[in-house]
């Protein structure tokens with residue numbers, strides 16, 4: 246008889262090589278006339294060691310197949326349409342028309358332009374320090390470039406000369422006088438971001454055109470004195486290209502930061518404060534089509550007692566007070582776009598395991614849910630007809646795809662995009678339970694093909710990070726389907742501190758991570774292990790980042806799970822607070838008392854469950870010190886028996902050149918391979934091979 250596993254249809258999730266080779270779609274832009282949609286597709290290189298990105302065009306009418314419009318070994322990203330329809334993008338590809346010797350230069354991210362009339366992409370602008378991004382206006386042929394300069398430099402030539410001195414001396418040292426000094430996996434400084442107007446030499450204000458190298462457009466620094474205030478902030482440009490509105494991060498107290506809004510006149514570089522509210526961090530949303538009104542995103546500044554809250558407001562750009570927008574709506578909206586007639590703002594907001602599209606009427610504050618499916622939408626754009634929107638849509642059942650949304654009839658249809666939906670090794674169910682305080686706890690439950698009362702599936706509790714987030718969209722980093730392909734059911738719960746369930750869900754976990762977030766996770770688990778298609782005797786818990794914190798807390802508070810996997814996790818809150826890249830973010834909530842009450846390391850002596858610790862050395866969000874200390878304390882103080890070789894059942898998977906995420910495809914394979922091996926051993930009692938690349 247054929248073994249059961251061989252009867253199951255093979256999917257990309259049964260084979261790690263096929264999984265990492267699946268093309269991945271991100272970002273979406275629409276040309277100002279509404280006729281062209283462009284997205285980015287990442288594909289695996291021939292050696293399966295890197296992803297490269299290319300731009301693809303998708304037919305907004307859904308008639309033509311998607312077609313690739315850029316191609317180079319270095320890849321392309323950051324697409325943005327000019328008002329006339331030419332497409333700007335960034336790439337570190339070599340200039341085919343480059344002067345002799347240019348090829349020897351170190352490649353940097355430069356700005357390229359693909360003409361609307363067709364033809365090859367042409368280099369618009371390249372500089373020694375590269376460019377971060379380019380921002381175009383919808384109604385005028387204007388663009389703003391975000392690029393880093395060395396703070397003491399007087400102009401582009403001087404900046405290049407200073408970079409050369411550092412490079413030739415091979416000096417990487419950075420002298421800091423403020424905070425922060427790192428961001429995710431990047432060192433901050435000495436260069437600082439500046440905004441530049443992209444101007445054609447000798448004829449400012451005229452349409453951009455591609456010309457000989459010597460006569461290429463030039464950059465005019467419109468924020469020369471910004472210091473470090475523009476690091477990792479959001480900015481928008483007005484439809485006529487005359488104004489940039491940006492968040493500005495100003496220091497508060499010792500090591501603290503808060504964000505205010507500034508208006509920068511592109512012609513003069515004159516800068517004024519648009520909005521400053523000590524109670525909120527502010528960032529700009531889109532500017533209305535008539536250029537008069539800015540949508541403002543407000544994130545309430547937290548304290549140990551005050552939990553975060555996110556709201557929107559409308560601000561007249563000519564001056565005036567902020568008018569709250571849909572203030573009574575108990576959701577955290579992210580603004581995406583205005584309708585062309587200025588009557589409503591399109592937003593997305595997490596809602597009960599999805600992140601739908603909503604319209605907020607600016608006159609009445611009425612909120613209408615536009616998309617009814619249990620999917621998550623990002624990158625939403627509105628067509629000039631005001632009746633149609635486009636967006637990327639994903640859920641736990643399919644990775645991002647390009648869709649068209651009928652705003653009048655509230656229907657959604659997938660367009661002919663560059664990627665197909667993959668076959669899945671199981672199915673998805675929405676499950677709910679009630680916590681002791683009456684709060685409804687929602688979860689997604691992935692069930693493997695073949696799970697039924699005769700063959701109940703082993704269960705993995707997978708805990709999301711943030712903690713202010715929700716399991717509501719496809720992720721390549723945490724794919725439950727790879728584990729479903731191995732026969733596991735995967736529970737993806739949204740406990741206290743999750744978004745999409747109202748402010749109360751945030752408030753009940755704030756400053757008390759070991760309480761409601763933990764008991765909610767246990768309640769969600771209790772509710773599914775009683776099902777007859779789930780095997781209560783074979784369970785494990787796992788999580789990454791804040792989800793890893795929860796996994797560590799679980800390890801010290803229950804022995805109900807057969808194994809625990811903890812990736813990039815917070816372990817000792819007394820040291821995590823001051824050493825993460827954003828201490829100012831955490832320390833407001835994490836008083837010494839809170840840190841002591843909620844730190845998993847205080848409970849290491851209770852741990853009797855085998856743990857797989859995973860950490861990347863270049864993780865600055867949850868620094869490697871967390872993983873190192875967790876590993877040593879597990880070996881020296883947990884309850885696991887030590888064999889004659891000094892080994893326990895705990896394991897430490899260490900990535901010397903990865904960060905908070907495991908980005909290299911070959912390392913993602915090792916990650917899933919080792920996790921699968923560890924779980925098979927402790928949950929299923931099976932011996933499987935470790936990935937051969939480990940060299941063991």
Ligand SMILES: CSCC[C@H](NC(C)=O)C(=O)N[C@@H](C)C(=O)N[C@@H](CO)C(=O)O
Nearest residue numbers: 710711712713789790791792827830866
């Ligand atoms: C919106 S929740 C805050 C995210 C948080 N931000 C900062 C400044 O620290 C954060 O990065 N938390 C990590 C510990 C975390 O759990 N990250 C998750 C989700 O972003 C992850 O999967 O990496």
